[in-house]
Every structure is written in structure tokens, then in C-alpha cells.
Amino acid sequence: MRCLTDAAAFILVGLQLTRAAPASIRGPSSLLGFSESNGVNNENTDDFNHPLADGxxxxxxxxxxxxDFSDIADPQPIRGTKGGTQPGSDNDILNKLYPDKVAPPGTDHGGTINAQWSLSKYPHHKLGLNRAGFSRQENTVVMPDATAFAGVQMRLEEGAYRELHWHVASEWALMLNGSARIQAINENGEAFLDDVSKGDVWFFPPGVPHSIQGLGGGTEFLLVFDDGEFSEDNTFLVSEIFAHNPKSVLSQNLGVPISAFDGIPPGELFIFPGTAAPSDIEKQNVTNSNGVIPKSATYSYHFSKQEPLDVAGGSVKIIDPQSFPIADMVSAALVTVAPGAMREIHWHPTSDEWTFFLYGQGRATLFTAEDSANTFDFSSGDVGYFPQSNSHYVQNTGDVDLVLLEVLKADHFSDIALGQWIATTPPQIVEDTLNLSSATVKALSKAKEKQYVIPSSGPVANPIKSS
Structure with a gap:
């Protein structure tokens, strides 16, 4: 019977031209509620091995x-006596990257904002023409609470341009690799041109048109915009201006025949290959009667030449309007944290903090009043976001230096450090409030001066055992 053709099946049902009705796609009513026939299948959901990380x-x-979950096959949501095993399927690749989400410290409580995002997870890279480069961005689409800043990481191959453009938001940039030539003109008609290298910074105010070209070997840089809703797709491009104005208007405005515009691009170029820039920058130094932008208002700062302040556990160097006046409301700190060390617990009284992790790996606990705290893990290419006055630290959890960039919307870089506050509070107040011994409070007084980075105290030799 199973081998009968459809035609033979029709004959067997009296030459009817319809097949027998199939079984229902829905189950019978006998499956509703309790019934002795619907017995329970007792299954051991914990019959497989669950290795745990050290401690x-x-x-x-x-x-x-x-x-450290890197060598754990299936990380489990267990921390001391808390949690339980995960018998179902899970994304172990992500669990290994974010151990503090899988098994958060017992001090975590409630829910803060999502303070972590990886640029690798953005919906897509925006690709330039003819393999000239790409960009990827972070904004409120992926971090809804990161309203003060958005970030873009961009790559330009040698000779490639980020085409002539401007933004409604201001653009602050840190060179990550290679070198680039940047060019602009301000509202006074004053011209700007400079070459920047790894570690240097530039700033273009809103509305200032500019271009960027990769020099020998190409370049990569980080752009920080002072609007969390910023998107690369909302940039004003010179190619779009020419494409969307009548050619007769362009002809009248620029004083050339209409036929001169027959070959203009039909629309956005974005990133595209171009003629290599001459090594002698003076060959491209084009000005008008207004001359060049004065030094006090220049758009570049050679941050790579600034020596860092070495502190126990790492180093820090700051750039803000006191040294780079044109960036009147952008302040930043480039912080290096040695393995095992930590950027001290601190908060910023007047600004949110937008953080980019350049190298290494680390973790941070964001504390939000009244009693919410979540711990996040970060690695190279990740963005962190810590709202105004919310305390946080950044601890190096790897075996190489952790380098991070902290950006504030402020006229100078500042923070308040937990250690310095406690150390300069009368000891009796601290003892009475925190129930600490006088010996402990005396030891805390060593932090009266700002530390920025706290050196490693080494592994916990005798960890507190759970009861």
C-alpha cells in the first residue's frame, strides 16, 4: 500500500478525485490539563559533567x-553557593567572552543600563568603493542609553579618501594606526591642512567641511561625535550636493559651463580610492585672502608627542580644552592599565563617560543609585558607557597592558576618586559609617592623593571560602 501511486490511491477510494484528509496539525483535546494518560517523563537534567573555573x-x-572561562567547555551560571547548572543549549562562545554576565559577582544587584557594546556586533560594516576602506559605528541604535556620544571606527587604505563632508555634530578623532592628511576650512574662510599620525588627535566643529586621506601604508582612526544619535548615513557629502542641485545652478554658482558637470558622481562616494597625496604637504597648501587658521584655533593636536604621567599600575595622559582649545567641550584621558591593575573606582560629576577599549581586556562594575550594580566584560574594539555620577572602575583581566580612552563632554577632564574621598574624610566618620576598624581606616588614608591607576595586589592567596 505504501508504494501505490497517487492515481492508484484514488481508485481505492472509489475513484474519488480527492485524497483522504491528513491528520490534524493540532493535537486532540485529550492533551488538555491533567490526565493519568499524560504521565510525566522524569529526566535527569544534570547527568553531564560541569567543570567550573578556578574559584x-x-x-x-x-x-x-x-x-577565566577560556578553557571551560560549557561555562555555568554559578558563583559560590549561588546559581545553578545550565542543561540546555547556550552560546558558549559569548559566555566565554562575558564571564561576568554568566556568573556575576554576588555584589551585582538589579539592572543598570547596558554599558557595553562591541563594534564587531554592529549590524554591518559600511564598505567603501574598490576596497578603499570601511567604517563601523556605535550609536543609540545599539546602546539606547548612550545619548551623549556616538563612535565610528574607520579604515582608509593608502591614497583613499573619506570624501569632502561635514556633520551637524562635532567630530573628535584619535588616530589608531598609520598616518593621514586632514584638510578643512572654517566659517571665516581660513584654511587648515595637517598630517597626523598614530596617537594624534583632531577636532572639527559642527558644520565645518573637511576631508581625510590615508597616507603611505593607509590609516585607521576613531571618531567620537557629541550626539548619541549620530549616524554615518546622515553626513553631508560634497558628491550629494553636486548630484542634487540643478546643473544650471551649479554652473551659475561656480562659473563653469553646464557640460563641465557631465561626469560628476551620481551620488555618495563615502570612501573611495584617489591619487596619492604628495609627500611635501606644502604642495597642497591652498589658501585665500583670509589665510590659515590661527594656532589657537587649529584643528589638530599632536597628542602622540605628549609624554604620559607614569603612576603605580600604569600611566595616564589628558587632553582637554586647556591644551586643545578648539575642542571646547571634549575632554579625554588615555589610560594604560598594567596586568592585574585597575583604573580606580571613580565617577564624573558633570558628564557621562564614553570609553573605547583600544587594547587588552578588562571588566567594570557600573553602580547606579540607589542599589543597582552590574559587571561588564570588555575587550579590544568595545565601547563602554558610564552615566554622569555613576561610579565605576576598569580592572585589567588579561596578561598584557589594557589601554582605554575615556571621553567626557566637559571643558576640562576631572573625576572624583573613591579612595581619595574616603582618605580625606575624618576617620571617625568612616569608622562609624562602614563599621571598619581604626587600623583599616588608617591604612585607607594612604590614598589621599589621586592615584588614577591602582597596581595589582596579586592573586588572592587565601580566598574567603563560602559557608
């Missing part, structure tokens, strides 16, 4: 040490 199952959850 994960034995250390008190409130100690909150970093858990």
Missing part, C-alpha cells in the same frame, strides 16, 4: 574575582 564554586560570591 568559581569555592570562593564566596561577594569576593567577585574574575572568572
Amino acid at each position: 568559581q564554586g569555592t570562593t564566596n560570591a561577594n569576593v567577585g574575582q574574575f572568572l
Whole structure:
């Protein structure tokens, strides 16, 4: 019977021209509610091995040490006596990257904003023409609470341009690799031209038209915009201006025949290959009767030449309007944190902090009043976001230096450090408030001067055991 053709099947049902009705796609009513026939299948959901990371199952959850899941096959949501095993399928690749989300410290509580995003996870890279480069961005589409800033990472191959353009938002940039030639003109008609290298900074105010070209070997840079809703797709491009104005108007405005515009691009170029820039920058130094932008208002700062301040555990160097006047409301710190060290617990009283992780890996706990705290893990290419006055630290959880950029919307870079505050508070107040011994409070007084980065205290030799 199973081998009968459809035609034979029709004959067997009296030459009817319809097949027998199939079984219902829905189940019978007998499956509703309790019935002895609907017995329970008792299954052991914990019959497979769950290896734990060092200290994960034995250390008190409130100690909150970093858990290394890199060699753990199936990371489990367990921290001390808290949590339980995960019998179902899960994304173990992500779990290994974000151990503090899988097994958060016992001190985490409630829900803060999402303070972490990887540029690798943005919906897509925006690709330039003819392999000239690409960009990828972070904004409120992926981090809804990061309203003060948006970020773009961009790559230009040698000779490639980010075409002539301007933005409604201001553009602050840090060179990540290679070198580039940047050019602009301000509202006074004053011209600007400079070459920048790895570690240097530029700033273009809103509405100032500019271009960027990769020099020998190409370039890569980080752009920070002072509007969390900024998008690369909302940039004003010179190609679009020419494409969307009548050619007769262009002819009258620019004083050339209409036929001169027969070959203009039909629309956006974005990133495209071009003629290599001459090594002698003076050959491109084009000005008008207004001359060049004065030094006090220039758009570049050679941050790479600034020596960092070495501190115990790392180094820090700051750039803000006191040294780079044109960037009147952008302040930043480039911080290096040695393995095991940490950027001290701090907060910024007047600004949100937008952070970019350039190298290494780390973690941070964001504390939001009244009692919400979440711990996040970060690696190269990640963005962190810490709202105004919300305390946080950044601890290096890797075996190489962690380098991060902290950006504020402020006229100078500043923060308040937990250690310095406690150390300069009368000891009796601290003892009474935190129930600390006088010996402990005396030891805390060593932090009266700002530390920025706290050196590693080494591994916990005798971790507190869970009861």
C-alpha cells in the first residue's frame, strides 16, 4: 500500500478525485490539563559533567574575582553557593567572552543600563568603493542609553579618501594606526591642512567641511561625535550636493559651463580610492585672502608627542580644552592599565563617560543609585558607557597592558576618586559609617592623593571560602 501511486490511491477510494484528509496539525483535546494518560517523563537534567573555573564554586560570591572561562567547555551560571547548572543549549562562545554576565559577582544587584557594546556586533560594516576602506559605528541604535556620544571606527587604505563632508555634530578623532592628511576650512574662510599620525588627535566643529586621506601604508582612526544619535548615513557629502542641485545652478554658482558637470558622481562616494597625496604637504597648501587658521584655533593636536604621567599600575595622559582649545567641550584621558591593575573606582560629576577599549581586556562594575550594580566584560574594539555620577572602575583581566580612552563632554577632564574621598574624610566618620576598624581606616588614608591607576595586589592567596 505504501508504494501505490497517487492515481492508484484514488481508485481505492472509489475513484474519488480527492485524497483522504491528513491528520490534524493540532493535537486532540485529550492533551488538555491533567490526565493519568499524560504521565510525566522524569529526566535527569544534570547527568553531564560541569567543570567550573578556578574559584568559581569555592570562593564566596561577594569576593567577585574574575572568572577565566577560556578553557571551560560549557561555562555555568554559578558563583559560590549561588546559581545553578545550565542543561540546555547556550552560546558558549559569548559566555566565554562575558564571564561576568554568566556568573556575576554576588555584589551585582538589579539592572543598570547596558554599558557595553562591541563594534564587531554592529549590524554591518559600511564598505567603501574598490576596497578603499570601511567604517563601523556605535550609536543609540545599539546602546539606547548612550545619548551623549556616538563612535565610528574607520579604515582608509593608502591614497583613499573619506570624501569632502561635514556633520551637524562635532567630530573628535584619535588616530589608531598609520598616518593621514586632514584638510578643512572654517566659517571665516581660513584654511587648515595637517598630517597626523598614530596617537594624534583632531577636532572639527559642527558644520565645518573637511576631508581625510590615508597616507603611505593607509590609516585607521576613531571618531567620537557629541550626539548619541549620530549616524554615518546622515553626513553631508560634497558628491550629494553636486548630484542634487540643478546643473544650471551649479554652473551659475561656480562659473563653469553646464557640460563641465557631465561626469560628476551620481551620488555618495563615502570612501573611495584617489591619487596619492604628495609627500611635501606644502604642495597642497591652498589658501585665500583670509589665510590659515590661527594656532589657537587649529584643528589638530599632536597628542602622540605628549609624554604620559607614569603612576603605580600604569600611566595616564589628558587632553582637554586647556591644551586643545578648539575642542571646547571634549575632554579625554588615555589610560594604560598594567596586568592585574585597575583604573580606580571613580565617577564624573558633570558628564557621562564614553570609553573605547583600544587594547587588552578588562571588566567594570557600573553602580547606579540607589542599589543597582552590574559587571561588564570588555575587550579590544568595545565601547563602554558610564552615566554622569555613576561610579565605576576598569580592572585589567588579561596578561598584557589594557589601554582605554575615556571621553567626557566637559571643558576640562576631572573625576572624583573613591579612595581619595574616603582618605580625606575624618576617620571617625568612616569608622562609624562602614563599621571598619581604626587600623583599616588608617591604612585607607594612604590614598589621599589621586592615584588614577591602582597596581595589582596579586592573586588572592587565601580566598574567603563560602559557608
